[in-house]
Amino acid sequence: DTGVSQNPRHKITKRGQNVTFRCDPISEHNRLYWYRQTLGQGPEFLTYFQNEAQLEKSRLLSDRFSAERPKGSFSTLEIQRTEQGDSAMYLCASSSDGDTQYFGPGTRLTVL
Amino acid sequence: AQSVTQLGSHVSVSEGALVLLRCNYSSSVPPYLFWYVQYPNQGLQLLLKYTSAATLVKGINGFEAEFKKSETSFHLTKPSAHMSDAAEYFCAVSPGSYGGYKYIFGTGTRLKVLA
Numbered sequence: 001d002t003g004v005s006q007n008p009r010h011k012i013t014k015r016g017q018n019v020t021f022r023c024d025p026i027s028e029h030n031r032l033y034w035y036r037q038t039l040g041q042g043p044e045f046l047t048y049f050q051n052e053a054q055l056e057k058s059r060l061l062s063d064r065f066s067a068e069r070p071k072g073s074f075s076t077l078e079i080q081r082t083e084q085g086d087s088a089m090y091l092c093a094s095s096s097d098g099d100t101q102y103f104g105p106g107t108r109l110t111v112l
Numbered sequence: 113a114q115s116v117t118q119l120g121s122h123v124s125v126s127e128g129a130l131v132l133l134r135c136n137y138s139s140s141v142p143p144y145l146f147w148y149v150q151y152p153n154q155g156l157q158l159l160l161k162y163t164s165a166a167t168l169v170k171g172i173n174g175f176e177a178e179f180k181k182s183e184t185s186f187h188l189t190k191p192s193a194h195m196s197d198a199a200e201y202f203c204a205v206s207p208g209s210y211g212g213y214k215y216i217f218g219t220g221t222r223l224k225v226l227a
Contacts, residue, residue: 004155033214042116042202042217043156056212091155099144099163099206099213103155 004104025094037089118218131190135203144206145186
């Protein structure tokens with residue numbers, strides 16, 4: 001059990017650019033979650049997958065955001081045409097039993 | 113719908129003193145409740161969870177929490193604070209199978225431990 005990994009750990013981009021983050025869950029965890037955490041706030045739910053199916057998306061996930069989990073293993077979160085308001089820590093978590101989520105270290109995005 | 117309120121965005125205690133971090137929740141279904149700790153530039157680490165079994169839950173590093181349905185509370189305590197406990201603590205509620213097990217987090221409490 002190597003834990004949840006996220007890459008990159010840090011990303012600096014210019015406004016208007018596209019970015020993609022990757023999350024590798026704990027192996028055999030069938031559920032995968034994405035959260036966003038801004039400074040001084042708790043994480044906010046964005047979306048989650050059960051295997052490869054995306055079962056729920058938050059209203060926070062605008063049309064510029066898309067997430068995939070093509071083979072039910074790793075997941076990617078893409079943000080198109082980034083805005084300064086997208087600057088945040090993006091956290092990924094996985095679970096097998098439904099109730100306990102294990103979090104990765106996060107990807108910190110800075111949009112200039 | 114679910115929500116979490118953490119009273120006190122900053123709490124300071126002396127080393128060796130009792131730690132009490134407050135969490136109140138609102139839930140339309142039987143809740144699952146969690147406490148996570150976050151150290152700077154790191155992800156969240158689970159301290160303990162309540163999932164409808166025993167109301168007094170013991171976690172890692174000497175922390176415990178008690179689920180009180182009548183008070184809709186799930187406060188986190190530790191009898192004696194250590195310097196290493198300085199971190200940010202998040203309470204979270206989940207609707208469980210009623211809502212995909214997603215978490216709703218509070219805004220966090222930053223714990224400072226004074227020597």
